[in-house]
Amino acid sequence: MTQAKRQTGIGASVTRLEDLPLVTGSGQFVGDISFPHQVHMRVVRSSNAHGVLVGVRTAEAKAMNGVVAVWTAHDIRDLPPIDFREGPNEKLAPFRQPVLARDRVRYVGEPVAAVFAVDPYIAEDAAELVAVAVEERTPILDASAAAAEFADGLSTEAAVCRQGYGNVDTAFRNARHIVEVDVSIGRHSGVPLETRGAIGRYDAARDVLELHGAAKVPHRNREAIARIFGRSLAAVHCFEGHVGGGFGIRGEIYPEDILVLAAAMRLGRPVKWIEDRYEHLMAANHSRQQHHKIRAAFDDHGRLLAIDDRFFHDQGAYIRTHGTRVADMSCGILPGPYRLPHFRADGYFRLTNKTPAATYRAPGRYETNFVRERLMDAAAKQLGLSRVEIRRRNLLQSSDMPHVRPLIALGDEVVLDSGDYARLLDKALAHCGWDDLECKVQERRKSGELVGLGIAIYVEKSGLGPTDGARIHVHPSGDVEVITGGASLGQGFETVMAQVCSEKLGVDYRKIRVVHGRTDRIDHGIGAHASRATVMTGNAVAVAAEKVRAAALEMAAQLLQTEASELTIVAGAVVRVAAPNEPLIRLGDIVTHLRPTSSSRGARAPGLSAEGWFETKHMTYPYGVQIAQVAIDRGTGAVRIERMLIAYDIGRAINPMLVRGQLVGGFVQGLGGALFEEFQYDERGQPLSVTFADYLLPTAQEVPDVDVLLTEDAPSTTNPLGVKGAGEGGIAGVGAVIASAIDDALGDIGTITQLPVKPQMLKAMIDAHARASRR
Amino acid sequence: MGKIAISLDINDVLHDVTVEARRTLADVIRDDCGRTGTHIGCEHGVCGACTILVDGKPVRSCLMFAVQADGRKIRTVEGLRRDGALHPLQEAFIEHHALQCGFCTPGFLMLATGVLEQHPDIEESELVEILSSNLCRCTGYENILKAVKAAAARMRHGR
Numbered sequence: 032m033t034q035a036k037r038q039t040g041i042g043a044s045v046t047r048l049e050d051l052p053l054v055t056g057s058g059q060f061v062g063d064i065s066f067p068h069q070v071h072m073r074v075v076r077s078s079n080a081h082g083v084l085v086g087v088r089t090a091e092a093k094a095m096n097g098v099v100a101v102w103t104a105h106d107i108r109d110l111p112p113i114d115f116r117e118g119p120n121e122k123l124a125p126f127r128q129p130v131l132a133r134d135r136v137r138y139v140g141e142p143v144a145a146v147f148a149v150d151p152y153i154a155e156d157a158a159e160l161v162a163v164a165v166e167e168r169t170p171i172l173d174a175s176a177a178a179a180e181f182a183d184g185l186s187t188e189a190a191v192c193r194q195g196y197g198n199v200d201t202a203f204r205n206a207r208h209i210v211e212v213d214v215s216i217g218r219h220s221g222v223p224l225e226t227r228g229a230i231g232r233y234d235a236a237r238d239v240l241e242l243h244g245a246a247k248v249p250h251r252n253r254e255a256i257a258r259i260f261g262r263s264l265a266a267v268h269c270f271e272g273h274v275g276g277g278f279g280i281r282g283e284i285y286p287e288d289i290l291v292l293a294a295a296m297r298l299g300r301p302v303k304w305i306e307d308r309y310e311h312l313m314a315a316n317h318s319r320q321q322h323h324k325i326r327a328a329f330d331d332h333g334r335l336l337a338i339d340d341r342f343f344h345d346q347g348a349y350i351r352t353h354g355t356r357v358a359d360m361s362c363g364i365l366p367g368p369y370r371l372p373h374f375r376a377d378g379y380f381r382l383t384n385k386t387p388a389a390t391y392r393a394p395g396r397y398e399t400n401f402v403r404e405r406l407m408d409a410a411a412k413q414l415g416l417s418r419v420e421i422r423r424r425n426l427l428q429s430s431d432m433p434h435v436r437p438l439i440a441l442g443d444e445v446v447l448d449s450g451d452y453a454r455l456l457d458k459a460l461a462h463c464g465w466d467d468l469e470c471k472v473q474e475r476r477k478s479g480e481l482v483g484l485g486i487a488i489y490v491e492k493s494g495l496g497p498t499d500g501a502r503i504h505v506h507p508s509g510d511v512e513v514i515t516g517g518a519s520l521g522q523g524f525e526t527v528m529a530q531v532c533s534e535k536l537g538v539d540y541r542k543i544r545v546v547h548g549r550t551d552r553i554d555h556g557i558g559a560h561a562s563r564a565t566v567m568t569g570n571a572v573a574v575a576a577e578k579v580r581a582a583a584l585e586m587a588a589q590l591l592q593t594e595a596s597e598l599t600i601v602a603g604a605v606v607r608v609a610a611p612n613e614p615l616i617r618l619g620d621i622v623t624h625l626r627p628t629s630s631s632r633g634a635r636a637p638g639l640s641a642e643g644w645f646e647t648k649h650m651t652y653p654y655g656v657q658i659a660q661v662a663i664d665r666g667t668g669a670v671r672i673e674r675m676l677i678a679y680d681i682g683r684a685i686n687p688m689l690v691r692g693q694l695v696g697g698f699v700q701g702l703g704g705a706l707f708e709e710f711q712y713d714e715r716g717q718p719l720s721v722t723f724a725d726y727l728l729p730t731a732q733e734v735p736d737v738d739v740l741l742t743e744d745a746p747s748t749t750n751p752l753g754v755k756g757a758g759e760g761g762i763a764g765v766g767a768v769i770a771s772a773i774d775d776a777l778g779d780i781g782t783i784t785q786l787p788v789k790p791q792m793l794k795a796m797i798d799a800h801a802r803a804s805r806r
Numbered sequence: 807m808g809k810i811a812i813s814l815d816i817n818d819v820l821h822d823v824t825v826e827a828r829r830t831l832a833d834v835i836r837d838d839c840g841r842t843g844t845h846i847g848c849e850h851g852v853c854g855a856c857t858i859l860v861d862g863k864p865v866r867s868c869l870m871f872a873v874q875a876d877g878r879k880i881r882t883v884e885g886l887r888r889d890g891a892l893h894p895l896q897e898a899f900i901e902h903h904a905l906q907c908g909f910c911t912p913g914f915l916m917l918a919t920g921v922l923e924q925h926p927d928i929e930e931s932e933l934v935e936i937l938s939s940n941l942c943r944c945t946g947y948e949n950i951l952k953a954v955k956a957a958a959a960r961m962r963h964g965r
Contacts, residue, residue: 046900046901046903047900047903049908050899050900050905050908051900052908053905053908053911054883054886054892054896054899054900054905054908054911054915055843055883055884055886055887055892055896056841056842056843056844056882056883056884056886056912057843057884058842058843058908058909060842060845060909062836062842062845062846063836063842065837152826152828152829221943222943223907223909223943224845224847224853224855224907224909224910224941224942224943224944225845225847225907225909226847273907273908273909274907275845275847275907275908275909275910276906276907276909276943276944277907278943307849308847308848308849308850308853520907521905521906521907521908521909521944522906523906688903689903692903692906692944692945692949695945695946695948695949696906696944696945696946697946698946699945699946699947700943700944700946722848722850722852723848723850723852723853723941724850724852728941728943730938730939730941730947731934731937731938731947731950731951732934732935732938733938734946734947734948736948737946737948
């Protein structure tokens with residue numbers, strides 16, 4: 032191993048390349064970007080949950096000093112509704128959201144008009160003058176109730192997502208035990224600290240339409256924008272600056288993105304839109320809300336025979352860019368780490384009059400891990416087994432790997448590539464001293480405390496293919512540029528890619544500059560979603576770096592009159608393998624020898640650069656065990672987390688410090704949805720959670736110390752680096768483990784069947800139980 | 807709407823600006839003075855991303871009007887680094903991986919600066935309580951707390 036590898040390559044917990052601008056206030060978040068002569072957009076939003084749009088009066092707003100234009104749907108009637116990221120879908124097409132509401136409004140917060148003015152304060156003043164007339168209709172607020180009419184001849188049940196295999200009915204007929212639970216997950220979402228923002232700019236001199244403030248999937252969005260505006264791909268570019276958190280909800284194409292682009296072209300000025308928090312909580316994608324009626328069949332030995340799930344997915348008012356992806360994923364991923372001979376999941380995908388929903392970090396897994404693990408806890412109780420034992424009896428074994436499930440997740444057949452779930456379970460139990468904890472909890476319960484332990488086991492997915500590429504250039508200074516089509520949402524993408532390159536190329540990671548989120552630098556890019564970046568882009572960078580290394584050594588061999596196999600690269604300089612501390616020629620000097628005009632170049636292609644591609648057939652599946660200990664305050668119903676362990680097998684960690692950061696950060700975000708966060712609506716469909724005073728994020732006060740046990744027992748078999756994704760592993764099991772622990776703490780007081788578990792719910796359960804006991 | 811001439815002292819640099827009385831201090835620092843390190847996350851005083859120091863005390867710059875800051879000493883994240891050297895808090899945030907997206911970071915840095923300058927020996931429980939006045943959506947706070955504690959120790963020992 033070379034010195035450079037030891038210092039900054041794979042496995043090193045180095046500090047991040049990203050941090051310096053961010054701690055000095057020199058970041059370039061979308062709000063920080065301005066262009067000369069820009070105008071500011073303010074969106075007028077529906078204040079009715081459901082109704083017929085009778086008219087929009089804009090005259091007063093237009094007359095205001097400083098107002099440049101006011102648009103309603105009529106002004107952009109040539110623009111199509113926002114399409115699906117995966118391309119056209121005839122069946123779902125009628126449920127797409129128009130850029131501005133046309134004849135109906137379907138949720139509070141729906142864009143109805145757009146005001147453009149020279150100053151954001153003036154734009155907001157003018158927006159207040161736009162009068163929206165709506166004939167109210169009864170809102171649909173419960174996706175579990177019977178489906179209703181979306182439009183003439185169209186049901187609110189836009190789709191039924193079905194997956195399964197085996198013979199579920201027979202399995203249930205022959206089962207010894209049948210366990211049923213009825214559980215639901217509340218509506219919550221990513222809620223990044225930076226609200227959304229977008230700047231449209233039309234460069235007439237070059238005839239290029241630009242979107243600044245892009246995130247997550249700039250290359251996919253470039254294609255979508257080109258389609259919408261009928262422009263060549265060469266005439267559209269997306270630019271990602273710093274992004275203040277994404278979590279799946281940010282970076283999709285939303286109505287506001289289309290509005291700033293259309294306005295930039297028509298008004299001939301850059302158009303800037305920065306969302307405020309009140310808007311964000313009712314306009315950016317919601318997520319999670321599902322209601323599951325699920326049952327499981329077991330044999331006499333506590334072995335799972337079959338699972339049968341019916342669930343209702345509350346999509347909100349429109350189907351956005353993801354289509355039915357979250358519900359599809361819920362079906363495909365629900366079985367988790369267990370051996371399951373027969374399976375059926377039917378997801379009723381229904382529209383309601385709430386903010387539209389889509390993916391949020393660990394979509395379909397946060398939900399189904401909660402549902403499945405609630406089912407396993409209920410089964411343990413009913414079958415008289417411990418919660419650990421019933422899980423252990425059903426875990427897939429390492430000898431089952433790769434395990435093919437005839438299910439689809441993200442359009443990919445589920446093939447669990449590698450894993451030793453039982454081993455991780457054992458390690459986690461030993462690490463936290465489970466048996467000892469159980470004894471102590473028992474003791475405290477005897478003295479009247481409401482304290483409990485929870486456990487959840489889950490399989491994550493990552494590294495969605497099929498392919499990604501990267502390009503590497505070495506410059507005469509010896510600095511290396513890695514050009515990717517990735518995206519950075521704060522996860523440390525630049526550092527991780529630089530570490531991969533450092534490992535393969537033998538250059539310190541601080542000499543490596545990683546480009547991402549710019550469609551003008553590279554034609555293809557997968558962005559950052561579905562925990563793909565480290566797996567897909569990372570392996571592409573490795574391929575490119577190996578090519579550059581080979582080219583550098585080949586040139587060096589000629590210059591040094593030796594064999595390339597005698598040489599290697601350490602700290603940016605070619606050395607003899609036998610004498611790694613004696614630099615012979617710097618990479619930058621090799622670049623000079625490879626200049627187009629260089630006489631030493633010979634027949635070689637000019638420059639020291641290479642492109643690398645990585646392809647994979649299937650996703651790769653990390654897995655985790657979460658264990659929590661909680662105490663409930665009898666007086667207030669408040670839950671305190673006393674202990675928290677995340678055991679996670681990452682395959683291979685490129686930067687363990689960053690992996691831990693993802694796991695802990697994800698856990699705390701998930702804690703929000705488990706205990707605090709919920710988008711609530713009143714009976715008229717008015718959102719009740721529109722500020723941070725009523726949509727409660729966890730603060731430093733609520734979070735426990737999180738113990739992370741990071742293992743590398745099952746490297747991925749789908750990619751040469753052996754890596755699996757870390758982005759969603761922390762959050763995926765939180766609802767499950769917290770519910771399990773609270774349930775255990777409650778004992779016979781009650782059972783947890785819904786998230787979030789709020790203090791008032793627990794207090795009501797505790798008080799009702801006390802009253803019943805007194806009788 | 808009428809405008810008022812004010813002079814904002816931001817990190818020892820005077821900015822003479824003419825603003826409407828309704829403009830928030832955060833907006834004026836960012837848009838009129840061009841110091842965009844101070845971020846705006848909620849505009850209702852909950853998230854603390856816009857925290858700055860006014861006369862040495864942490865305040866939410868989204869809840870103050872710029873005209874209220876006329877003539878007062880304002881410190882923002884851009885002023886933490888002195889002569890090219892990072893402030894101990896900035897260094898500690900990097901070393902302890904106390905930031906991911908970095909959007910909340912300026913607010914946490916200024917909150918912690920204000921607190922540690924006033925109470926260099928603050929107890930951990932008190933520190934947690936004060937840090938809970940700002941929101942972070944990425945880190946889970948653990949590393950922020952570690953970083954602030956490490957910086958506090960370094961600041962006490964005068965490095």
